[in-house]
Amino acid sequence: METGLLVQYIAIAIAAMASIAYVIFTQWPAATRRARIACALALMGSTRPAWMQRIGRRLAPAATNASTCGGCSSCD
Amino acid sequence: MSSTHVMRLALVGNPNCGKTALFNLLTGSRQKVANYAGVTVERKEGRLLAPSGRQYAVLDLPGAYSFHASSLDEAVTRDLCRGFYPGEPAPDVLVCVVDATNLRLHLRFALEVRSLGRPMVVAVNMMDAARRRGIEIDLDILQRELGVPVVPTVAVRRDGAHALVELIDALAPTAQAVAKPLEDHAPTQESLHEETRRLLTLAVSQPRRTAALDDTLDRWLLHPVIGLATLAVVMFLMFQAVYAWATPVMDLIEAGTGAFGEWVARVLPEGPLSSLLVEGVIAGLGGVIVFLPQIVVLFAFILALEETGYLPRAAFLLDRLMSKAGLSGRSFIPLLSSFACAIPGIMATRSIQDPRDRLATIMVAPLMTCSARLPVYALLIGAFIPRQQVGIFNLQGLVLFSLYAAGIASALAVSWVMKKWRRDTGEHALMLELPAYRMPHARDLLIGLWERVLIFLKRVGGIILALTILLWVLLTFPAPPEGATQAAIEYSFAGRIGHAMTSVFAPLGFNWQICIALIPGLAAREVAVSSLATVYALQAVDDAAATDALTPIISSEWTLAMALSLLVWFIYAPQCLSTLATIRRETQSWKQVAIATGYLFGLAYLASLVTYQVAVALGAG
Secondary structure: OOHHHHHHHHHHHHHHHHHHHHHHHHHOHHHHHHHHHHHHHHHOOOOOOHHHHHHHHHHOOOOOOOOOOOOOOOOO | OOOOOOEEEEEEEOOOOOHHHHHHHHHOOOEEEEEOOOOOOEEEEEEEEOOOOOEEEEEEOOOOOOOOOOOHHHHHHHHHHHOOOOOOOOOOEEEEEEEHHHHHHHHHHHHHHHOOOOEEEEEEEOHHHHHHOOOEEOHHHHHHHHOOOEEEOOOOOOOOOHHHHHHHHHHHHHHHHHEOOOOOOOOOHHHHHHHHHHHHHHHEEOOHHHHHHHHHHHHHHOOOOHHHHHHHHHHHHHHHHHHHHHHHHHHHHHHHHHHHHHHHHHHOOOOHHHHHHHHHHHHHHHHHHOOHHHHHHHHHHHHHHHHHOOHHHHHHHHHHHHHHOOOOHHHHHHHHHOOOOHHHHHHHHHHOOOHHHHHHHHHHHHHOOOHHHHHHHHHHHHHHOOOOEEOOEEHHHHHHHHHHHHHHHHHHHHHHHHHHHOOOOOOOOOOOOOOOOOOOOHHHHHHHHHHHHHHHHHHHHHHHHHHHHHHHHHHHOOOOOOOOOOOHHHHOHHHHHHHHHHHHHHHHOOOHHHHHHHOHHHOOOOHHHHHHHHHHHHHOOOHHHHOOOHHHHHHHHOOHHHHHHHHHHHHHOOOOHHHHHHHHHHHOOHHHHHHHHHHHHHHHHHHHHHHHHHHHHOOOO
C-alpha cells in the first residue's frame, strides 16, 4: 500500500475512533463514568507502580453530586 | 457569627419573578446544580463574592406561590425556608424576590415568607419593566410597612443587583437584625389578601390605561370561541411563515454546500479521505444544516409569542380540552417545552402535583413535535409536496401544520386512553398566572434565537458529525469482493444491516436506505437526514452527483406512499435514546420506560403500515 493511502486510512481510523468515543460519552454518560471509576480504582491500588497510578488519576472523572444530570447535552 | 462562616442566602419567590436570572447575575458561573435528597427537584447553589471580599453561599429555591404546598417544588421551598429540610442547614437570610409588574400576586407570598420570622430582604425585581409600564412603587413606604429591607433590582442588567449586594454586605455582620419577629400563628388567606391590598394602596400606583388595554385584549383572546379561533390562526400563520420566509436562505445554503463539496472534491486527491469528506461529512452535514432557516423562523414566532405574554393565555384556552383528555392544565407548559425538546419538557413535569397527571404528561411528551423532527419533515415535504398555493395558503406549510396537529391530537388521544384505563374521573383546577401583555424586545428575541442557532450548530458539529463519520465507515467497509457485480455499498456492513432490516420494515414501504438511517437517528432524529444524504452520496455514480442536494434525489427514487409512511413514523417513533433515559430518571422505573417505548414503537409501526398500505391502494405507491 502506498504511503499516501496509508496516511488517509490512519486519518479515517482516528476520526472513527474519536467519533465512537464521542457517541459513547454523550449517549451513555453515567455508564461511561462508572467504567472510568472502575478502571481508575483498579489502576490506583497501592501495590500498583507509580506510572499506573498516575494514569488511574487522569482517568478518574471529576467529583460531582451523585444525583446530578449525566450531562448528555441532549436537552440544550 | 464568626468571620469564617459563609453566610447562606436563599432566593425565594413566585415562579417567573426573575429569581433564577438574579441568581445567575449574583453567582455567574460559580454554580453547582444537583437534586434535593430523595426527590427530583433541582437544587442550585452558587457562590457570591461581594466587593467587600466576603463570600456568600446562594441557594436558588424552586418557585412557590404559597407555603400551602401543592407541588413537590413548593414543599421543598417551604421546608427549606423553615429550616426543616433534612440535610440542609437553614438559610441565614431569605431574599424574597418579587416581580414589580405583578405585586398583587407576589407580595402575598412575601408576606407569607415574612411570617416565618427569619432574617429577610425583599428584592423588587423587574423595576425597569414596571417603570416602562408606568407602575410607580414607593419602596420607602413598602419597606416601612413590611418592616424588612426592600431594594430594587433588574436581574437582566449587569449591575442590576448592585443595591442588593451592598445591602447584604452591610447586613452580614448583624443578619438577625433584619428578622421580623415571628407571628403567633400562620396568617390566613384572607388576612394575606387584605394586607396585600393595603400595601398596594399605600405604595403602588398602577396606570389605568395599561390595565384597561390588557382587559380588552383578554376579552377577545380568552373568549371560548374567538380566542380558540385566534390561537388556531396564529399557529397556522406560524407554519406558513416557516416555508414562505425560509426558502430563499435555504436555497443559498444548499447551493453553498454543493459548491463547497465540489471544490473539496477537486482539490483533494481521489481516495478514501476525499470520499469521507465529500460524500460523508459535507453531504451529511449539508443535508441537515440547510434546515437552519426554518428552525430560526419557527423559534422566532415561539419566542415572540412567549415575550408578548400570549402563551399562558393559550394554556388557559386549552385547559378544558386538556382536562377532558385526562391531562392537567399544568401539563401545558411541559408539553409546550417539548416542542423544543422532550427532555426539558419531561423534566418540567416536576411542577405537576398529581403523580398520575405527571406520569400521563411524561408519557405523551415525546409525541410533541420537537425541533429535531423539523429537518426530517422539511426534507420529505420539500421532496413530495408541491410548492403551490391553496387559496391564500402555502400547501407545504399546510402539511407541516397538519403534522404538528397530528402530534398534539395523538398526545390528547393517548392521555384520554390512559385516563379511561385508570378509571380516573377527578379533575384538577388550573391555577395560572397571566402576565401583562408586552411588546417583545428585539434584543431578547435575538438573544433567544442566537441560543437556538448555537444549540443546532453544536448538535451538527457534535453528535451529527460523529454519527455521519461512523455511518460512512459502515457504508464503505468492507470493500466489495473480486468480481462483484453489485454496487460497492451493497457489500458494506451498513448495506447488509439495511437489507436485513427490510424484512421487518418492508410492509411500511421502507427501503434499505431508510432502514439504515433509522439506526443513527436513535441518537438524534436529524441524523436520519444526514444519514440518507451520506447513503445516496456514496451510491452516486460520480463526484458531481455525490454533491447533489438530497431533496431531488429522494423525490425521484421514492414514492409518495413511502414518504407519507416515513413522515407518520417520525410522528410517533421514540427515535431518541436521551428522551427514554430522561423518562427513566424522572419516573425511577424501567417499567415506565418499557411502556413508553413499546406503545410509541407500536403506534409508529401500526400508523405507518396503515398509511403506506392505504396510500398504495389509492395509487400513490
